[in-house]
Amino acid sequence: MLCTSWSCGRVCLSPAVSISSILSPAVSITSISKTLMFNQQQRSNSSAIVMESPREQPNFELFAKKPYEPPSWASHLNPVPSHFFSLGHFPTPIHRWNLPNLPKNTQVWLKRDDLSGMQLSGNKVRKLEFLLADAVAQGADCIITIGGIQSNHCRATAVAAKYLNLDCYLILRTSKVLVDKDPGLTGNLLVERLVGAHIDLVSKEEYAAVGSLVFPYPPLSV
Template identity: 70%
Template sequence: MGEVAKSVAKVEEGFLGLMRPYKPPSWALHLNPIPSHVFSLAHVPTPIHKWNVPGTPANTEVYIKREDLCGVQLSGNKARKLEFLLADAVSHGSDCVITMGGMQSNHCRATAVAARYLNLDCFLILCMYESQTERDPGLAGNLLIERLVGAHVEVVSWEAFAKYGSSGLLNSLKKQLEKNGRRPYIIPVGGSNSLGTWGYIEAVREIEQQLQQPEFDEMTFDSIVAPCGSSGTVVGLSLGSWLSTLKAEAKGLGYASSSTEELVFIKEVAEATGVILDPVYSGKAAYGFVKDMRENPKKWEGKRVLFIHTGGIFALYDKATKVMSNMVGRWKRMDINESIPLKDASECW
């Protein structure tokens, strides 16, 4: 049996899904290369619903596409990229994957989970401050999920990342694994390459199909607002032209660093709408988007906007005990009136 056949057989042992031939939308046929196969990993289509986010100007309608609901451990937009990247890994006969990111990388967590679905080993290179590299990285947020599913975690300093770059570090680990007889497949930081981009092409096709359903009555959006880039930059996209329509930046203090104002905003949105944003991408993007609506209401009045929630809730756990404990009060010991009758012996727990 060839290596590719062995990899496919190993995947079939660990996953009930299907690697199927890929057929792109007609408007993407001019792109090259077109993927040959794709896995079905995410729970799609992810829903679109109205979002009464605080700060919306009069006569402005905001909707939200819930990419955070494409799975539990796999949640977020990265799952769409991985459907194509892991299909390519299996087709090349790989028995493990390597990728890289920050300590609370949503991409690394999604890769570890998706690889386990497919019975592939996963090796993660996670960046942290030099002073922390000699001790256990802990179990906060995404790290807990990664380590629960058995990912191999390799920690490096941000200084090493700056010196060697992601390509140098990923290829170095690849060579080490190959010396041990492994067949690794490198997934770039964030899954960001031409193959991974097809995941977003599928997301656009999905939105088009959803808007044709009776409940949307062929609705159109004036703008689509989505988090992108490692600094949480807010970008507004027009469905038809893909031109940027919103020039607001929300990177704040930088990647994975949250200001008090951003965290307070996340708390306000959760309390007002039940939608929980993440502190690295969707929270920063929504904060910048709403800030712009509040400061420039005339620009948004009468508009219909779709916000893409790209997931990442697990990174919020890393912030919880450090900076959010004083934001989420509303607890006290219950006052029990002594006149309450005692529990009946026949009652369950």
Template identity: 80%
Template sequence: MGSLQETQLPQFEFLTKKPYTPPSWAAHLTPTPSHLFSLGHFPTPIHKWNLPNLPKNTQVYVKRDDLSGMQLSGNKVRKLEFLMAEAVEEGADCVITIGGVQSNHCRATAVAAKYLNLDCYLILRTTKDLVYRDPGLDGNLLVERLAGARIELVSEEDYYRLGRDELINILKNKLLGEGRKPYVIPMGGSTSLATWGYIEAVREIQQQLKQGNVVGATFDDIVVACGSGCTGAGLALGSRLSHLGAQVHAYSSWGSPDYFYDYAQGLLDGLQAGLKARDIIDIKDAKGLGYAINTKEELIFLKEIAEETGIILDPVYSGKAAFQMMRDMADDPAKWEGRKVLFIHTGGLLSLYDNMEAVAPLVGNWQRMDICR
């Protein structure tokens, strides 16, 4: 069998840049993307989520954006479809992005770049004592390194001292000096352009409702984790413009609601939407002990949801959002009673590897098979 270089590979659909036509109700937003790459497996399914202890007559459905393709990459795929099209349009030969050492966004970017024959440079934040060591192959790092991403480790101290933009500029200038043409993707892939990914997702949800994939005409509420603000902003903007009518609730995994309202407002202003973020999205704090830090109660919740419903939630984003949603329902059942809720599962399964030691005592359901012969 010949090598990959010697073999003529078929032209897959996701390798073709396709013209993009926005939904009619979003056509006035500007700038409007001209193209996208079909990187994901869409539409992602919506199905009933039989969560325990719901308020009276409350129904919860889950939209499985954790199944969007690109090595379990979740919500990042929808953003990257537009961002990668712009990178190619601008003639980039590589992409740069930044995040934590187990960033789902960085892993998705590494895979998307390789799909499109672009080099990928990842600036990953880690602890001071690990910055000079091999980062290992746990979780997202395994996919990134197998896909050939160039890993640039920085300590948390340097990350916060210099800031994300400065670190990106250092690497960008280095690559420019080597004759490269880098395209920069900010943390989480959150830009006004990327917001189109979840504006488009609202059109997808509408189509699924019309096709009868879900019982009933619409949803009363949409719930999603908030890690950078772009996904929630896109859903809220799409819900308002399309008259879907769903109230969007975003649960932040770090930072304050005020920070995310301001960030979401910048995304809306970048699209000349003429709307106020505080009018179209409800942002609540769900970070608990802090970013990517879990209480035992949160981890027990993840285990129980997986055991009872078969849905695996990540501990950083969707897990915290679902945990806080259920707590809110328990604290104020009348507010949620009789509502039809759509929970957006944004993926992140591989980040569970960072919590293996804490999770292990909760899943002791094994034994040596008793063989009597």
């Protein structure tokens, strides 16, 4: 079984279960930065099995635009993106999760996309690498997206847009009683405001009424 890891960085466990007893020794609980600095010797000495995608090679040239070659199993897709922006720390490792009381011959593995980068933590960065490359190729100078008031997608989009010198406009859904109030600086809102994103609030009722309308692409007018 392969599970994507926690974008929010939290996991809920029974008080009787210790974190150290279920995560493999290859995962540093006290220092995530050490986990980011895996080397070949650490992997070979670890009692846990660490697997990485064979098509991904370590890449530390952040924010660079690079040509994209799809893996063989995706080569039939049409259209195939021609380029992507390197926005994350890839590849991320796969760790075996030593859960207690698993059925016999059952293994659980975690794809550690929470290590893809501090500001863009999680799997959101994977799609943004392609979406923003396409936007820049079409001459876009701003990005507009929508999500919940504490949307991880919106936070990641705001940070990625800042990296690429694009203006970012976030339309955030909230309750009707809060739509005319300042949303504050809590959680993802703090990060979004730190990177200069433009924030507009919309009530859930208004979004339900008009937010899912389908427009022509490219739009005839804005």
